Amino acid sequence: MTHISTWIDEYHKGSRFGLNGEILIKQNSKYQEIIVIENEYYGRALMLDGCWMTSLKDEKYYHECLVHPALSSIDEKSNVLIIGGGDGGTARECVKYPQISKIDLVEIDEEVIKISKKFLKEIGGEAWSDKRLKIHIDDGVQWVKKTRDNFYDVIFIDCSDPSELSNLLFSDSFYRECKRILTKNGILATQSESPESFKNIHISILKTLKKFFRVSETMYSFVPIYPSGIWSWTFASEEVLHLSKRNCNEALRIEKSCEIWNLNFQNAAFKMMPNKIVKELNS
Amino acid sequence: MTHISTWIDEYHKGSRFGLNGEILIKQNSKYQEIIVIENEYYGRALMLDGCWMTSLKDEKYYHECLVHPALSSIDEKSNVLIIGGGDGGTARECVKYPQISKIDLVEIDEEVIKISKKFLKEIGGEAWSDKRLKIHIDDGVQWVKKTRDNFYDVIFIDCSDPSELSNLLFSDSFYRECKRILTKNGILATQSESPESFKNIHISILKTLKKFFRVSETMYSFVPIYPSGIWSWTFASEEVLHLSKRNCNEALRIEKSCEIWNLNFQNAAFKMMPNKIVKELNS
Known part of the structure; x- marks a missing residue:
């Protein structure tokens, strides 16, 4: 099994905050796009419609x-x-x-x-x-x-x-x-x-x-x-x-x-x- | 004169914080790489050796x-x-x-x-x-x-x-x-x-x-x-x-x-x- 690391960024007024890691899931629900990534520092992190919601670490x-x-x-x-x-x-x-x-x-x-x-x-x-x-x-x-x-x-x-x-x-x-x-x-x-x-x-x-x-x-x-x-x-x-x-x-x-x-x-x-x-x- | 926008990121333990904008100067001094970028929200921002130091806005x-x-x-x-x-x-x-x-x-x-x-x-x-x-x-x-x-x-x-x-x-x-x-x-x-x-x-x-x-x-x-x-x-x-x-x-x-x-x-x-x-x- 290969683990592919990628950058996922939240964009905000000309700045971006990104986490690198393996995407564990990426799917569209009825309401929004949901992504969970596994990051070295923040652990698993949840993004909804392009915005970071939470992470295990913070x-x-x-x-x-x-x-x-x-x-x-x-x-x-x-x-x-x-x-x-x-x-x-x-x-x-x-x-x-x-x-x-x-x-x-x-x-x-x-x-x-x-x-x-x-x-x-x-x-x-x-x-x-x-x-x-x-x-x-x-x-x-x-x-x-x-x-x-x-x-x-x-x-x-x-x-x-x-x-x-x-x-x-x-x-x-x-x-x-x-x-x-x-x-x-x-x-x-x-x-x-x-x-x-x-x-x-x-x-x-x-x-x-x-x-x-x-x-x-x-x-x-x-x-x-x-x-x-x-x-x-x-x-x-x-x-x-x-x-x-x-x-x-x-x-x-x-x-x-x-x-x-x-x-x-x-x-x-x-x-x-x-x-x-x-x-x-x-x- | 063309203004080319680019992303400049600071990388830190698997995360990155980037600003988009025109690079106003990028040069190597005797000690470090110095970059100033013009960003939509933060205004002009200074990066030394890959780390954001300061910006007009913050x-x-x-x-x-x-x-x-x-x-x-x-x-x-x-x-x-x-x-x-x-x-x-x-x-x-x-x-x-x-x-x-x-x-x-x-x-x-x-x-x-x-x-x-x-x-x-x-x-x-x-x-x-x-x-x-x-x-x-x-x-x-x-x-x-x-x-x-x-x-x-x-x-x-x-x-x-x-x-x-x-x-x-x-x-x-x-x-x-x-x-x-x-x-x-x-x-x-x-x-x-x-x-x-x-x-x-x-x-x-x-x-x-x-x-x-x-x-x-x-x-x-x-x-x-x-x-x-x-x-x-x-x-x-x-x-x-x-x-x-x-x-x-x-x-x-x-x-x-x-x-x-x-x-x-x-x-x-x-x-x-x-x-x-x-x-x-x-x-």
């Missing part, structure tokens, strides 16, 4: 930052919704919390889940066999529309950059519906793009969430394989966000299991807004 | 983080040394401080300065005509060796990744000499590589500086065009580092002139050590 930068701030003060018997997240990484971080009683993972593209389970199974890890995880192959926008009021304690929006497929996940009407289906002190946690390589979208998400929710806070950290490497996550709620008022023993337990996240890191990341974004939001 | 991520923490509590009539920094960006941030009376910029490769002044003149900006700036074409290691004790208040090490050309700038003997030529409460400020893409070197720099200096603190932030996008800067001294005890009016004045840095950002960046580095340093 996925924790993304998933730990999306999940742990939102679950800092989670109550017993919480109900969680993940929109997107077909690689399983967000679910894997969620199942660390025994307070969660149910996780609905709503992924539009069944092939992403199948391929992730087959080629990137470490990313979903224990989540795939956790009885609390229910997988629904469905459109996240429709799922939210048909959910009753005050149903979820936390909603994670774990989606790709705005595109024909995901545009509605960044719309006013979608955020309004999310607010409707959240419990009174529920939290919406969303990746909010890069303040550098998707600056306009980033600012638009921040402004929109501030408009719809009483409280909204943004953290900045790193995702090596995303354009510019700078990424952000925003947490919004109708109540004060107790993002670091977690039970101290629980924080220590979660820290032990994390590669990137710890409570100090999180508290700092909420203050890492680049000065040019501060200026633009204040102007 | 250079402030690097230079503002190297300079402002070190100059937070700088005294009147301070003497500053920059080793490397031939693009002028570190000097440009330094000249914002009237307390500095002299800046020695010691760059080994005269061609880097010539090309930066010609093609990247915004990076050096006002520094190039500032009377306090003295340019010396010399080897930084030798310069430090021949400097008398207690001479500089701040030393900036603004060098490329360890290589045949720069290896000695990461050595024990060099740090020892830096300590010797610093004033009693002087500060050594160095870029300290990426905790992700140069993890072993990064950890080695942190451990070495902790060994030679009573106090040493590391900040983490972003440099989009460097491998992984995560970068670090370390500040070491024999005295307590008053990194944020700057005069408040001065802080506001500097913030106004900065794209990335502000005091909140800086204070947070010193706590952004990824958990895996925390664990490795504590093990």
Whole structure:
């Protein structure tokens, strides 16, 4: 059997980030082109429609930052919704919390889940066999529309950059519906793009969430394989966000299991807004 | 006149980061290959021996983080040394401080300065005509060796990744000499590589500086065009580092002139050590 190494690049405004390696699978699903490559440094990496989504080596930068701030003060018997997240990484971080009683993972593209389970199974890890995880192959926008009021304690929006497929996940009407289906002190946690390589979208998400929710806070950290490497996550709620008022023993337990996240890191990341974004939001 | 666009990539452990554009200059100096390319998003970008050094669009991520923490509590009539920094960006941030009376910029490769002044003149900006700036074409290691004790208040090490050309700038003997030529409460400020893409070197720099200096603190932030996008800067001294005890009016004045840095950002960046580095340093 021969292993042929090739370069696969994501192109972005005149720059490209490429990984070299053997292509393990390349197929077109109903929605998008899916590629998994085996790279020397990043391990197996997933690309959807020309954009790097995740890799075994760097996925924790993304998933730990999306999940742990939102679950800092989670109550017993919480109900969680993940929109997107077909690689399983967000679910894997969620199942660390025994307070969660149910996780609905709503992924539009069944092939992403199948391929992730087959080629990137470490990313979903224990989540795939956790009885609390229910997988629904469905459109996240429709799922939210048909959910009753005050149903979820936390909603994670774990989606790709705005595109024909995901545009509605960044719309006013979608955020309004999310607010409707959240419990009174529920939290919406969303990746909010890069303040550098998707600056306009980033600012638009921040402004929109501030408009719809009483409280909204943004953290900045790193995702090596995303354009510019700078990424952000925003947490919004109708109540004060107790993002670091977690039970101290629980924080220590979660820290032990994390590669990137710890409570100090999180508290700092909420203050890492680049000065040019501060200026633009204040102007 | 035809403008030919081409891809120039930096290769790193099976990944590559490339910029597309017209090559404005490509030449071999006595020490290295120097390329300047004109890119749609990053503007003009400088590559030395296959590694991206800086670009008009993203250079402030690097230079503002190297300079402002070190100059937070700088005294009147301070003497500053920059080793490397031939693009002028570190000097440009330094000249914002009237307390500095002299800046020695010691760059080994005269061609880097010539090309930066010609093609990247915004990076050096006002520094190039500032009377306090003295340019010396010399080897930084030798310069430090021949400097008398207690001479500089701040030393900036603004060098490329360890290589045949720069290896000695990461050595024990060099740090020892830096300590010797610093004033009693002087500060050594160095870029300290990426905790992700140069993890072993990064950890080695942190451990070495902790060994030679009573106090040493590391900040983490972003440099989009460097491998992984995560970068670090370390500040070491024999005295307590008053990194944020700057005069408040001065802080506001500097913030106004900065794209990335502000005091909140800086204070947070010193706590952004990824958990895996925390664990490795504590093990």
